[in-house]
Amino acid sequence: MRFCKTTLQGNARLHVALSIGAVFGVLAASHASAADAPARKPGLWEVKTAIGDHGRAVTAQQCIDASTDQMLQSSAGPFSLPACTSREAKTSDSGMTIDSKCKFNGKPASAHADITGSFDSAYTMTVTAEGSDLPATKMTMEGKWLGACAAGQQPGDVIMAGGVKVNIPELQKRAPAPDAATQPGK
Template sequence: MRLVGAALGGLFASSAFAADAPARKPGLWEVKTTIEGQGRAVTVQQCIDAATDQMLQSSAGPFSAPLCPTREVTKSDGGMTIDTHCTIGGKAADAHAVVSGSFDSAYTMTVTAEGGVLPPVKMTMEAKWLGACAAGQEPGDVVMANGVKVNIPQLQKRALGADPLQPAK
């Protein structure tokens, strides 16, 4: 349950993050996520361009404006702070995210979330730009810690019932 809470907390915080953060530099990013009290970190690599960067950072699923209508963003020279207020399962839930660093080279985002159906959670994401995407990678590819590669736009098309192997109409 704590892991689910962490994932949900990160998702509704990332919704606010995507709407207010500058775009990350296109290319290959390594993102390491640590959940306090959950043992080891999970590291993935994301190959992005402008469109897939927005898609990856706003994949907040059900934690969109109807559930999370209140968001306060405070920007500073060193980063930003985002406070998101949601109603999940009929109960109030809050997330506080602190983002620092550069979206051209490396940044850190720490999210604390609690309330609603979520257990309290603290999650830290550390991201660094590695360079151009590797040969054979395309924007939207995410390489999981176990080496499995998935393409997020293709997954979304499948979820919507479209054939990802056919050109968009």
């Protein structure tokens, strides 16, 4: 019985870690900069993220305003702005593509994102990332605007499956200052 409980606790922690990583990793890998990336409509968004062509999608809800949306887009994950030497964003009638050249564990990596839909109601984003220390990975994220944030929610709240809620600006305030030696790309 102890093995089962330990395994279940480990699986729950892994699910939470994957949920947070998928949400922020995809946002960071897919956006060029706050100026290039379209801002999402403020309010409550449901975001479903699938990694690869197998497995179940991870669903999270994000309560955002203009500043927390910009923060989430520009500062999270291994493909954050400081880790990337170049980003090229192109818009077309059908959407947007963003190509990034980055460093992951000090080695070259790249990400290509295709975005379709509207950042006012619903969008789909497909990100393909690869590098010498990173296996080729494909992530698909579907975002859907649900309306105003619910009572008791504040901008920056992320609610994952199972009801786990974190506030990203508060987490950033509590995080220790990054050491240049531990940052991706350094």
